[in-house]
Amino acid sequence: MRTYSKLLGVTVLALAGLVIYLDWTHDRRSGPLLSDLRVLPIESQGQPENSGNLLGIETRLMPADYQSRERLRLKFATYLDQAQEAGLLNPRTIVVLPEHVGTGLFALGQKPEVQQARTLRDAMQWMALSNPWDYLRALLKNEGDDHRTEAVLKIKAREMARDYQEIFGGLAKAYGVTIVAGSIVLPEPYLDEGRLRSGTGPLRQVSLSFTPAGGVLGPLQYKSNLSRYERRYSEAPEGLSPSVLRTPAGPLVVLLGCDGYTKALPDKAELLALPGSRDDPLQACGANLGNSAAVARMEVRTLGLPWNLVGSPRRPTRHLHGDPVRLNNQWLQARP
Numbered sequence: 001m002r003t004y005s006k007l008l009g010v011t012v013l014a015l016a017g018l019v020i021y022l023d024w025t026h027d028r029r030s031g032p033l034l035s036d037l038r039v040l041p042i043e044s045q046g047q048p049e050n051s052g053n054l055l056g057i058e059t060r061l062m063p064a065d066y067q068s069r070e071r072l073r074l075k076f077a078t079y080l081d082q083a084q085e086a087g088l089l090n091p092r093t094i095v096v097l098p099e100h101v102g103t104g105l106f107a108l109g110q111k112p113e114v115q116q117a118r119t120l121r122d123a124m125q126w127m128a129l130s131n132p133w134d135y136l137r138a139l140l141k142n143e144g145d146d147h148r149t150e151a152v153l154k155i156k157a158r159e160m161a162r163d164y165q166e167i168f169g170g171l172a173k174a175y176g177v178t179i180v181a182g183s184i185v186l187p188e189p190y191l192d193e194g195r196l197r198s199g200t201g202p203l204r205q206v207s208l209s210f211t212p213a214g215g216v217l218g219p220l221q222y223k224s225n226l227s228r229y230e231r232r233y234s235e236a237p238e239g240l241s242p243s244v245l246r247t248p249a250g251p252l253v254v255l256l257g258c259d260g261y262t263k264a265l266p267d268k269a270e271l272l273a274l275p276g277s278r279d280d281p282l283q284a285c286g287a288n289l290g291n292s293a294a295v296a297r298m299e300v301r302t303l304g305l306p307w308n309l310v311g312s313p314r315r316p317t318r319h320l321h322g323d324p325v326r327l328n329n330q331w332l333q334a335r336p
Helices: 002-025 069-085 103-107 120-130 132-139 147-155 157-175 281-285
Strands: 042-045 053-058 093-096 178-180 184-187 190-192 195-197 203-210 216-222 245-247 250-254 271-277 296-301 326-331
Touching (some): 053 069, 069 157, 132 147, 147 157, 147 203, 157 178, 216 245
Parallel strands (some): 042 326
Antiparallel strands (some): 190 195
């Protein structure tokens, strides 16, 4: 009788724990995290003409920025408002955002434990605990070395693609500018009738640009030269050459990270957007073509990403506090 009572007690406790856990997985209330919405200093080169301008937004991305679509939109709307007040926005403006600005969208609407995690490993563990069934299904189809990150990005891919397009396509339309929306990691992404979709293949890092009307400025731009950690959960396509995007300011090429220093530009390119630029490309990338000097370029460095998305998953993100956040503006000159 005593053994039966113990078994009954253990069973009741286990069921109670399961009920509490299942209820916890459905709770998506976020904690009171703060984002940095201060205006940025502006560095401007050249003189205003009718040829347009390149505007780079160098800012530190924080976990709090990914509490909701509204929070992330507000962060960049704050900077665009500042640029507009300074007379830096016009129909020929091309705005360049940081790399991986879309990858952090996996955390939208998730638990405060995800938002408050100091490392990517911790964030992904909390994501797994709060999305157990989807996570286990995705884990069975893993192909990379970082199983947690790959599984989480795959189960959130559909929502990430939708939010990425709605946030940054909406900002492009609201301010009437072309936006190069940094980058995002999705499983085998593709465009379908003007919509960004996620597929079922390996994870790829891509950049998508948006027209001043809010539409897609295709095709997708893939990152080929991945960092050591990016290769643990994503793959680079082979044999792809940079594409030229037709913008109101001229033919534009978008290259991510070290691709900006290792890939030759098409002959028709007049403008280069480089999210994820390197301070020392020769050392960081192993090569420096140096063949794009005649092309107007806007480089946007990665000053800090939440959960150390491009570094070690076991270490907190390293914000480069010595480097200033800022708006970099370059007025384009009329070509002869």
